[in-house]
Amino acid sequence: MADDDVATKAPESDAAEQSLFSGDKKADQGASMGEHCTTDRPTPEGEKPTGELTKLDDVDVYITKPADYPHAPSKLLLLLTGGTGVRSTNNQLQADRYAAEGFLVVMPDQFNGDPAPTTSTAVQTEQNPSLIETVKMRAVEVAKSFTIDMWLARHTPATVLPVLHRVLNAAKDEFADAVANGGGVYAVGYCFGAKYVLMLGSELPDTVAHGQKATDEEAGVVKKEASIKCGAIAHGTMITREDLQHLQVPTYLVCVEGDSLFPDDVREEGVKSLQERKVEHEVKLYSDVPHGFAVFGDYADSKIKEAQTEAFGQMLGWLKAH
Template identity: 55%
Template sequence: MADDELATRAPESDLAEDSAIPGDSAVDQGASLGNEQAQVHEAGQATSTPQVPTGEITKFSDIECYITKPADYPHAPCKLLLFLTGGTGIHAPANKLQADAYAEQGYLVIMPDQFNNDPAPNSVFSAADNQSSFLEQLKLRAAEVAKSFRLDMWLARHTPASVLPRLAKVVAAVRDEFADAVQAGGGVYCVGVSVGGRHALLLASELGADVFEGQKEVSEEAAGKVEEGMIRRGPAVKAAVILHGATIEREDFVAVKSPIALLSVDEDALFGEEVREAGVKSMKEKGVEVTEWTYPGVPHGFAVVGEYQDEAIKQAQKQAFEAVLEWLKAH
């Protein structure tokens, strides 16, 4: 599949390991959002009215960002929201439309290119049916191996130690550029999706405000095991929402200081229950405010706008968006 096709695939395919099975919910709802169009949502839900994204691509600290603003900004005050995508990146129309949805609700949204114009490789392959030949099955298995290898290599290129310095530059730049919005919200809010959820979590920790290459953490005892390149600083964001996170590790929770909301799905192989429960326990023990929402029967990625065919997924996406808005409003 070509890169431009990848950029238009609905976000629930992001890093999906099981989506090659015909009839799997992640595939059923994953229709293309081609030609920069998608099903626009009301309060986050897909509808039948196609619309193009309303924001624009610009640069902060020489890093590409998608920026989208409320219609009445700057005449009316608004809050600044950092929206961190999953591996599909800032050029995926679904991600742009989700950012636009927050702007419609009064947020000035900055969606930075965390991955330096290197979105995740396509993780969805068409599966052969039960009548496929032995040769076709071998080809499918070979494709799955290739997919896994490419994804592993991509993740190795985009560790927090490489991504967070880019985010720190963007946060510093937009704090200056949109000081009014930062002041209106008392800081920078953050919503992170899938792998972007891990980065949101780290930005809400003592490791998040400043990241310097080549240096290790100041206190491993206090901050837990973290990746080389991070040192302890104050949180870069005042509150963070993690939407069906991916690649999150137990240690990522240890230094969190800002309020956190975790939106998860049942039996998510990309964010296991054991890691999530251990992380929540760790944060609560340190007095960090934690809110959890768990949605059963929906796939990883459901909380971002897409062409959902399943009515239950449509409703869950709408409810999740409303829950996030209420939580952000309360913080």
């Protein structure tokens, strides 16, 4: 199988894909990424983005607007991507879909020009590989894991959150009309970006949220206002119990049953916390679909296509209802 074949292989195979990182505590440690988070699916033929790449506070952003904006009111939506980042055609098309529904979408470069390395490989895969081929494939998997580990080490809450706040502050100034019309900022997040939607909707100071030692004031459990009004996420990665336990804004969660990158026990404990604290939320649990299915891209399996369309409609409906 050549590189190009791997990059556009049938994504249904992701349904069986496991985390690149071993260990029972991978979700709490926050180090889980897979091919679905780092490699785009085929783009549907004839689809082209309609927004523009520009800058807000010197951060690269993709901005896409409703066709009738500013003549008709809009609402500001922050869209946070998976590892493929702001220059991914599929991510740009995903943003365009929300713009077509009336949202002014700002999609920032969370990774400062350093999107996740692709996990595709030129190693041949055979139905019954020889011992040598098996060893080669395992070596490639180890190399992938190391590469993604190094990338994740460069992109932590300590580096990502300041970028997001810069973009949010600049967007609030430039598109104050959209913020006012929506009564705040809306946010959606996919894969890597899902965690940061939860963090922006958190009551914790950023320093506590990304693991730094709390100041005396923060140690006294001084809370902050969330940076967003409401959110919607799809198949998050690296989400911890704490991310959900401190969420305070209405949030819709699209999840995959048995997802090793967002384990059931983490989700269930988090949802229990939301229920106890009476934080408005809704969970849609999908089965027999791959992690990453809701990200825009072409699928051969009609069931996955239908689930992708359904998930978009649910997330969109949640945002419009709030």
